[in-house]
Amino acid sequence: MKPDSSFPRLKGLTFSIQTFGCQMNKHDSEHIAGELLACGMEQVKSIEEADVVVFITCCVRESAESRLFGHVSSIKNTALPASSPLTKRVIAIGGCIGQRDGEGLLKRLPHVDVVFGTHNIESLPALLERTLQSEDHVAQTLDASSSFPTDLPLSRESAYAAWLPITIGCDNFCTYCIVPYVRGREKSRPQEDIVAEARTLIADGVKEITLLGQNVNSYGRDLYGAPRFAEILKAVSDTGIDRLRFATSHPKDLTSEVIKLFGALPNLMPALHLPVQSGSNRILERMNRHYTKDHYLHLIDQLRTACPDIALSTDIIVGFPGETEQDFQDTYDLIERVGYSQVFTFKYSPRSGTPAASMPERVPSDVVQRRFDGLLKIVEDHAHMNNAKELDAQVQILVEGTSKKNKGVLVGKTPKNQTVHALLEPEMDIEEIRGKYLDIHITEPKTWYLFGEITSDPYE
Ligand code: 5AD
Ligand code: SF4
Numbered sequence: 001m002k003p004d005s006s007f008p009r010l011k012g013l014t015f016s017i018q019t020f021g022c023q024m025n026k027h028d029s030e031h032i033a034g035e036l037l038a039c040g041m042e043q044v045k046s047i048e049e050a051d052v053v054v055f056i057t058c059c060v061r062e063s064a065e066s067r068l069f070g071h072v073s074s075i076k077n078t079a080l081p082a083s084s085p086l087t088k089r090v091i092a093i094g095g096c097i098g099q100r101d102g103e104g105l106l107k108r109l110p111h112v113d114v115v116f117g118t119h120n121i122e123s124l125p126a127l128l129e130r131t132l133q134s135e136d137h138v139a140q141t142l143d144a145s146s147s148f149p150t151d152l153p154l155s156r157e158s159a160y161a162a163w164l165p166i167t168i169g170c171d172n173f174c175t176y177c178i179v180p181y182v183r184g185r186e187k188s189r190p191q192e193d194i195v196a197e198a199r200t201l202i203a204d205g206v207k208e209i210t211l212l213g214q215n216v217n218s219y220g221r222d223l224y225g226a227p228r229f230a231e232i233l234k235a236v237s238d239t240g241i242d243r244l245r246f247a248t249s250h251p252k253d254l255t256s257e258v259i260k261l262f263g264a265l266p267n268l269m270p271a272l273h274l275p276v277q278s279g280s281n282r283i284l285e286r287m288n289r290h291y292t293k294d295h296y297l298h299l300i301d302q303l304r305t306a307c308p309d310i311a312l313s314t315d316i317i318v319g320f321p322g323e324t325e326q327d328f329q330d331t332y333d334l335i336e337r338v339g340y341s342q343v344f345t346f347k348y349s350p351r352s353g354t355p356a357a358s359m360p361e362r363v364p365s366d367v368v369q370r371r372f373d374g375l376l377k378i379v380e381d382h383a384h385m386n387n388a389k390e391l392d393a394q395v396q397i398l399v400e401g402t403s404k405k406n407k408g409v410l411v412g413k414t415p416k417n418q419t420v421h422a423l424l425e426p427e428m429d430i431e432e433i434r435g436k437y438l439d440i441h442i443t444e445p446k447t448w449y450l451f452g453e454i455t456s457d458p459y460e
Contacts, residue, residue: 009132011040016050021058027163034153056095061349096182103139117141144184160207160435167213175355198239208243217253230257237265252290262307271417275315279334280327311416313342319368321359343379387445419449433458
C-alpha cells in the first residue's frame with residue numbers, strides 16, 4: 001500500500017491493535033489496520049513492540065470495560081521499544097466505549113491520548129497526527145452518517161475467511177442493550193456493493209464469507225424497494241464462494257424463506273447462531289424481543305426440517321431484572337429441548353441509559369451465580385453429546401492454523417463450525433496448508449472440539 005503523505009509523523013511508527021468485543025469490533029479493527037498501514041506505519045502484535053497502541057472496545061457488558069481499564073492502566077509500566085523515536089507511547093481508544101464516553105474517557109484515563117468513536121474510524125490517522133504534533137489529548141466522536149460508509153482501506157486478519165458487513169447499526173432497542181445507542185440506526189448496504197465485495201474477496205483467494213450485521217434478517221428495510229435478506233443470501237451464494245455464513249440473526253425477523261435456503265443453497269453452511277436470550281415469555285416481553293418461546297421453538301423445528309443436521313447456537317442472559325425461578329426454569333427447558341451445539345451465557349449487566357438499567361427487581365448476585373452455574377452444566381452436556389455423535393465421521397475442514405498451545409497441532413473448522421484438531425504431519429508446513437481443505441477422520445470427540453486424523457493429501 002502507498003504511504004499516505006498527509007500524516008508525516010506517523011510514517012515508520014509501529015502500531016498494535018487490541019480488540020475486545022464482537023465481530024463488528026474486529027472488523028472495525030481490520031479497517032483501522034488498513035488505514036494505519038496506508039500511512040506508512042508497521043503493524044506489530046504485542047503492546048511492548050508498539051509505538052502506538054489502539055484499543056477497540058465493546059461496552060455491551062461491564063466485563064469488557066473492566067478488561068480495557070486493566071490493560072490501559074498496566075501500559076503505563078511497559079517500556080517503549082528501544083528503537084522508538086517517541087518519548088512516550090501513544091494510546092488511542094475507539095469502538096463502542098469511545099463512542100459512548102467521548103471526552104469523559106480522557107478524564108477517567110488521563111494518560112490516554114486519543115479517543116474516537118464508531119462513526120469516525122477514518123479520522124484516526126488525523127487524530128494521531130494531531131496528538132503527536134501538539135502533545136494535546138484529543139477526543140472526537142461523530143453521530144452516525146445517513147449512508148453506509150464505504151471505501152475505507154482494510155487489512156484482513158485472515159487471508160481466506162472474511163467478514164462482509166451488510167448492515168450496520170440496530171433499530172431493535174432490546175431493553176438491556178447499549179448497541180443501538182453506540183452504533184446508531186440500522187443502515188443497509190446496497191446489494192450491488194455487497195456482491196461486488198464478495199467477488200473481490202473471492203478473487204483475493206477468500207474461501208469463506210460471513211455476512212455481518214447486528215440483525216442481518218432485517219436487511220433492506222431502509223433501502224428503495226426494500227430488498228430482503230433472502231435475496232442477498234442468494235446473490236452472494238451465486239458468486240460461487242465456497243462457504244457462506246451470516247451473523248447475527250434476530251428470531252423475530254427470521255423468515256421461512258431464509259430458513260428454506262439452508263437446505264437449498266449448497267454453499268450456505270449448516271450452522272446458525274440464533275440468540276434467544278430467555279425462554280420465559282414474560283422476560284422476553286420485558287426485554288422487548290417481540291417473540292415467544294413457542295415461536296422460537298417453531299423456528300427451530302422449521303430449521304431442522306430444512307436442514308436436519310444444522311448446528312445451532314445461542315446467547316442467554318441470566319438474571320435479567322425480575323427473572324423468577326419459574327422464568328429461569330423456562331429458559332432451562334428451552335435449552336434442553338433445542339439441544340444446542342454451543343450456548344453463550346451472560347450474567348445480566350446493567351448498561352446506563354438502557355431501559356432495563358432502571359428496572360427494579362434486580363436479581364441478587366448469588367442467585368444469578370447459581371442459575372449461571374446450573375446452565376453451564378447442561379450446556380456442557382449438550383456440547384459433549386453433539387460432539388460424541390461425530391465419532392468416526394469423515395469431515396472436511398478449512399485449515400486455520402495451529403493450536404495456540406501446541407504448534408504441532410493444526411486447527412480447522414467444519415461446515416458446522418466445529419473446531420477440529422489433528423496432528424500436523426512432519427512433512428507438512430502450516431504456512432502452505434493454511435486456507436486449504438483437509439479431510440479428517442474423527443477419532444476422539446471432546447466437549448469443545450473434535451480430534452481426528454488427516455486422511456487427505458493437502459499437497460494434491
Ligand atoms: N447484559 C448481559 N448480556 C448482554 N448482552 C447484550 N447486552 C447485555 C447486557 N446488558 C448479550 C446478549 C447478546 C450478546 C452479544 O451479549 O446475549 O446477544
Ligand atoms: Fe442489541 Fe437487540 Fe440490537 Fe441485538 S437486536 S444489537 S441485542 S438491540
